[in-house]
Amino acid sequence: MNNENLDPSRNIIILRSVWGKVGMKYFIQPSKNPKTGRYADCVRRVDSNGDMILSDADRNSGKYFVKEDETFTIEDGTVFNLDDEYQNAEWEAIRYCPLIAPDRYAKDNNGNLLIDGVMDYSAKKPRYGIAELYVYKPGAVAASRVSRKKLIHKAINFILDDTLGLEGMLTKAKLLGKRMNNAAASDVEDFLIKKAEKDPESIIDLYTGSDTQLRLLLIDAVDAKVILVRDRVYMYDTTILGASDKAAISWMKQPKNQRILELIRKDTYPHLYVDKEEEKTANKK
Numbered sequence: 414m415n416n417e418n419l420d421p422s423r424n425i426i427i428l429r430s431v432w433g434k435v436g437m438k439y440f441i442q443p444s445k446n447p448k449t450g451r452y453a454d455c456v457r458r459v460d461s462n463g464d465m466i467l468s469d470a471d472r473n474s475g476k477y478f479v480k481e482d483e484t485f486t487i488e489d490g491t492v493f494n495l496d497d498e499y500q501n502a503e504w505e506a507i508r509y510c511p512l513i514a515p516d517r518y519a520k521d522n523n524g525n526l527l528i529d530g531v532m533d534y535s536a537k538k539p540r541y542g543i544a545e546l547y548v549y550k551p552g553a554v555a556a557s558r559v560s561r562k563k564l565i566h567k568a569i570n571f572i573l574d575d576t577l578g579l580e581g582m583l584t585k586a587k588l589l590g591k592r593m594n595n596a597a598a599s600d601v602e603d604f605l606i607k608k609a610e611k612d613p614e615s616i617i618d619l620y621t622g623s624d625t626q627l628r629l630l631l632i633d634a635v636d637a638k639v640i641l642v643r644d645r646v647y648m649y650d651t652t653i654l655g656a657s658d659k660a661a662i663s664w665m666k667q668p669k670n671q672r673i674l675e676l677i678r679k680d681t682y683p684h685l686y687v688d689k690e691e692e693k694t695a696n697k698k
Contacts, residue, residue: 429546430545457478457481458481487507529541529545628658629668630678649677
C-alpha cells in the first residue's frame with residue numbers, strides 16, 4: 414500500500430511518521446471512538462479460538478469485517494485508498510488510535526498538540542504528545558498553503574487600505590495590545606503587517622468584526638480607570654461586567670445593559686459629550 418505517485422483527486426489517506434523514513438514500524442489494533450466508546454461498524458469481536466463472531470446478517474451482507482484483535486503494521490508512507498472496501502474498513506478500524514493524529518498540528522480538547530504536546534517549557538508539566546503518526550492527504554497541504562496566503566493577502570490589503578489612515582492603524586494596534594502613538598507611521602504599518610503574516614484572521618476580524626468598537630471602548634475605559642479590573646473581574650462602579658474581556662464584551666452587547674453602557678461611554682469620552690452639548694446650545698441660538 415506504499416505509493417508516492419498518487420492522484421491528489423483520489424480519496425486517499427497517507428500516514429506520515431514524525432520521525433520520517435527511518436524504518437519505524439507501528440503495530441496497531443482497532444481502536445474505539447473516544448466520543449462513542451465503540452469500535453467502527455466494520456469491527457467484530459472474536460471467540461476463544463480467535464475466530465470472528467459474525468451474525469447471519471453479517472455473513473449475508475457481503476461486507477468486509479475486521480477482527481477486534483487484528484494487528485496492522487504501519488510505517489511512514491502507508492496508504493489507504495478509501496474507495497477500496499478493504500482498505501477503507503482497515504482505516505476505519507484504526508483511525509482513532511491515540512498514536513494517529515488527524516493532521517500534523519491537531520490539538521486535543523485542552524488545546525495541546527497531539528504530537529508536540531505542551532511546548533511551553535515554562536509550564537509546570539511540559540511534555541510531548543502521544544501521537545507519532547499523522548494523516549496526510551495529497552493536495553491538502555498545498556491547498557491549505559494557498560488558502561492561508563490568500564488570507565494573509567486579504568489582511569494586508571485591509572491594513573494598506575485603512576480608510577482612517579494612520580489613526581485607523583493606531584487603533585488596530587491598540588486593540589492588539591500595542592500602544593504606538595509616538596511611533597512612525599511605517600513602524601505601525603510594519604507591526605500590523607507582521608501580525609497579518611502570523612495571524613491573518615485576527616487582523617481581518619479587527620476590520621470586519623462587529624465587536625471592534627466595543628473592544629476599543631473596553632480598552633479605553635480601563636485605561637481611563639472608568640472600568641476597574643479587580644481580581645481579574647471587570648467592574649464599572651458596583652456593576653460586574655465579567656471575569657474576562659470576552660465576558661465583558663458579551664455584557665456590553667446585551668440590550669438590558671445599554672443604559673449603563675452609555676454611562677461608560679460618557680465617562681470614558683467626556684469631551685465628546687461636551688462637544689455635543691455645546692453643539693446643541695449653539696443650534697438653539
